Amino acid sequence: MGCGASLAPIEVHAAPPKAEAAGGTKEENHHQAVGDPSSVKADGIGKEEEPSSPPGTIGEDDKQPSLPRNLDEVDAEFIASALRSKGYISVDTRIASLEKIIYGKEKGYLGDKCLLKNITYAPSAPDAPGSIFVKLFPADLVIPVGQCTKLWHMEVNFVTRMLQDLPDSKDFRVPQFYFTHYVAEDGEAPLFVILMEPITAKPYDILRPMSVEHALRAAKDLAILHAPYWGWTHARYRDETDESGLKKFEGCGHIEDPGKKQTLQGVFSMGTNLGLKVFGADGPLSAAELQDFDGYVEFWRFFEADVWPLLQTRWAAVFDRWTSLPAALVHGDLHIENMFCLEDGTNVYLDFQSVNLSPGVRDLAWLVASSLDSEDRRQHERAIVQAYQEALASRGVDYALAQCWEDFVFMKIHGLYAAMLGAGIFAEKSFREKAGMFAVEPSEDAISERRRNCALFSRIVDDLRHSNWPVVLQDLPEDPAP
Structure with missing residues (x-):
């Protein structure tokens, strides 16, 4: 020791x-x-x-x-x-x-x-x-x-x-x-x-979704983070310096950085290939394993049938839509397991490894999709978006509620991105190495991870279906023929 x-x-x-x-x-x-x-x-x-x-x-x-x-x-x-x-x-x-x-x-x-x-x-x-x-x-x-x-x-x-x-x-x-x-x-x-410092908080996690009360609080708190640099151009973000003369946003990725769009597209392509290799209809999993990984399977069957045929033919339009949204300084991975929900109704936030410059509604879309019970999300997501928009307005941001809602729905693409990593790249690595969730005798930790991820990926599918997200994608113009 x-x-x-x-x-x-x-x-x-x-x-x-x-x-x-x-x-x-x-x-x-x-x-x-x-x-x-x-x-x-x-x-x-x-x-x-x-x-x-x-x-x-x-x-x-x-x-x-x-x-x-x-x-x-x-x-x-x-x-x-x-x-x-x-x-x-x-x-x-x-x-x-x-x-x-x-x-x-x-x-x-x-x-x-x-x-x-x-x-x-x-x-x-x-x-x-x-x-x-x-x-x-x-x-x-x-x-x-x-x-x-x-x-x-x-x-x-x-x-x-x-x-x-x-x-x-x-x-x-x-x-x-x-x-x-x-x-x-x-x-x-x-x-x-x-x-x-450890924090005493309510025992929420992916398997025990957060309350609407805390989601509303998070929506208002996000305005503190997003409003100060709201809607800046890519050039302004890159030119801005702090009082010490250092680049203020050094290390923060932006969709308009050189190679960023190609990298994002590559993550989707790699994640899709690896995910379908394991969880697709022709994959190697036994009937028992398909049941154990039902959330993964549900995601990949939905993605393969309803999303991927549209997405892979509309990348130019997807990126045009993405870059048209007002950018902000965002958390980048805000979900219930990266925050503490306190008994007094307030929240404490952590894990800032993914901070970047991206549409502010991306944080909100991921929080709502990943961290609320599906029924609560369906009933209350419009109220949560309105709370966010009003909090931004109180800080001087001109962002119409209708536009905020449309942008919020589009940025549910973040749920797909998260699944490319968790249900695709990371999961295939564990499968290939026969480790973690795919070990011959998985640990309690690995079993818990699998259950949590199954719930998460099922929640993502429910969110995208309820939002008719494939239709949002289909309404974008196809890429021109090469």
């Missing part, structure tokens, strides 16, 4: 106890975290810590701790060193004991995660965190290391620079960050560590 000899043993669980909800104590939900290499504390929730020196400021005598390469190396000695380097505990304070709960892919694919709880200090340190959520750069990569590294840096860039520049950043709530640091050595995978 790598624990110091003078410290109490660390209790390690391979998965959260069943009495716990999605990580941590009962009705506590931990997902992927965000952070920054200077440990700048964002305006978040909970107790405002007052360490002996401000987090993020390192004096001449401060020393960055050696970073752990895996979750086994996340031990009391490292945590104490990290907290000490940011001023949360004094130089003579150590961690006497802690418990560690290791999580699997139910917390996402792009990081290895654990919860440290019941942390005790010697001597006592009442202002130091009693529990910490830890996220490391993933050991088992599902995407190339360079791409994954860019996503992690995007989180850093958003929290340290972009979030702080929002006029009402204090109202777009994120967890508090205790420590983050990044090290890259030639020829080796990077080391990246984020220590963040």
Whole structure:
């Protein structure tokens, strides 16, 4: 375990106890975290810590701790060193004991995660965190290391620079960050560590959809993120600098970036080929496996019959429609497992690896499609869109409700994009390697992942059918003959 000899043993669980909800104590939900290499504390929730020196400021005598390469190396000695380097505990304070709960892919694919709880200090340190959520750069990569590294840096860039520049950043709530640091050595995978505040929240996830109340709150909160840079041109986004003279939106993708449309089209082509290879009518799955993966199968049968014949002949029109929508700074992957729903009706947001410059309604369309019960979505999505439009208007954005609705429906294409990855590229990798969900004896974590994804992909299909999305696609002009 790598624990110091003078410290109490660390209790390690391979998965959260069943009495716990999605990580941590009962009705506590931990997902992927965000952070920054200077440990700048964002305006978040909970107790405002007052360490002996401000987090993020390192004096001449401060020393960055050696970073752990895996979750086994996340031990009391490292945590104490990290907290000490940011001023949360004094130089003579150590961690006497802690418990560690290791999580699997139910917390996402792009990081290895654990919860440290019941942390005790010697001597006592009442202002130091009693529990910490830890996220490391993933050991088992599902995407190339360079791409994954860019996503992690995007989180850093958003929290340290972009979030702080929002006029009402204090109202777009994120967890508090205790420590983050990044090290890259030639020829080796990077080391990246984020220590963040756990949040006590309602136990919602893909299998337990969020309430309409929290969806309405999210729609209003999104206006805080979207409104400040609403409708800027591609050139303006790329030319904008911050007070330090740095490019303000460095690393944020935009549909008009060189090669971006071709890349997006390539993801759809690759995802379709790989997904149908496994889940198509002529695929290799047994009858039992088809039943186990019913949500995947449902998605690919719908996509193959109703969407793909139209989409692959209308790319030019799809991209023209996409680029005509007003862009904004967006979260990029907003769903129930990338946010916390608090008892007071408010939300806390996290996982900013996918922040980009895209139509603002893309965030809303994905949240509504992925995170609401299908019946709630059908009954309330227009009210949610109206709440979003009114929140934008209150911040000076001129965006007619009818146009907002039409754009929202079109951007349900994000659900298809998400399925290209989860039901196509990632799923085929697991099938080919006979790992994860396709292992001979899948773990409880893998079975849970499969069930959650089945529910998600079925929800996407229901959303697109209810919106008559294939008709929206069919109404676009076909590509000219080559």
